[in-house]
Amino acid sequence: MNFLRVLFPSPFKIHRLIEVLSVFLFLIFSALSIWKFGLLAKSSFFDSYLFLSLRLLGLLLSAYITADFLSGFVHFLGDSFGDENTPYVGSAFIFPFRDHHVDPKGITRHDFIETNGNNCLVSLPILLYCFYAPLESGIFPWARTFWILVLIGIFFTNQIHKWAHQDKPSKVIHYLQKKRWILSPDHHQIHHTTPYDTYFCITTGWCNPLLHKIRFFPFVKRMIRSIINVLSFSNTNKHRSL
Incomplete structure (x- = not known):
């Protein structure tokens, strides 16, 4: 009963139920996918152990780096476009990103779910x-496994982000932060410095220095705004012609 109360604190909300089911299903199928990955690796033992290990x-x-980049791209979109009133994604997607800058410690008060x-x-x-796709020969099983590992990295992203905002994370987490295997508080603080327009990647932060140096996100922002302006202009002219 107490376990259920932890999972479903009152008042009961449908979104909470969806989150609980999503977390449990994700963990179950991630474990099963890793098991299938083990079978795939075992079937590759015709390669040398060194070659297999390097692969x-x-x-x-590469999956870990990709997860870091994707965390930054999604974070960038949430910080840069729309608002909490944007249809479909405003309250569930955009608002948490904007509210996080108002209350950075708020994420530390969220439970695991x-x-x-x-x-x-x-x-x-x-x-x-990825799990149910047929296990075929060639490169596809490895490509599928790559994306499964990316998704597992994305799963850990918000938890890592939460740890970066905690005042006293566990010794293990602090060690991983110090060694830069996961996002560290001092690295993430760069993003939380006005105007909050850089260092968006929040899994490890490894991608941030390069993306900042080449001004990747400002370029993408200009491109997206240009596309939006062109579409808006096109729609305006279309309505005028009617």
Whole structure:
């Protein structure tokens, strides 16, 4: 009963139920996917152990970096476009990003489900596709496994982000932050400095220095705004012609 109260604090909300189901299904299918990944690796033992180890290491590292980049791109979109009144995504997607700058410590008051539920909800359909896709020969099984690992990295992103805002994380988490294996508080503080327009990546932060140096996000922002302006101008002329 107490466990249910933790999962479903009153008042009961449908979105909370969806988050709980998303987290449980994501964890279950992630574990099953890793098991299938193990079978795939075992079937590859005709390769040398060194070659297989290098392949696995490259897969894990590239997936981890990709998760970091994607965390930054989604974070950038949430910070840069629309508002809480934007249809469909305003309250659930954009508002949490904007509110986080008003109350950066707010994320530390979220429980495990609230912290990770939305990421699981978005990632679950892709994970299910990757899990149920036929196990064929060639490069596809490895590409599918790559995206499963990316999704697992994305799953941990909000939790890592939460740890970066905690005053006293556990010793293990502090060690990982210090070694830069996950996002560290001092690195993330760069993003929380006005005008909040850089260092968006929040899994490890590894991508941030390069993306900042080449001004990747300002370029993308200009491109998206140009496209929006062109579409708005086109729609305006279309209505005038009617």
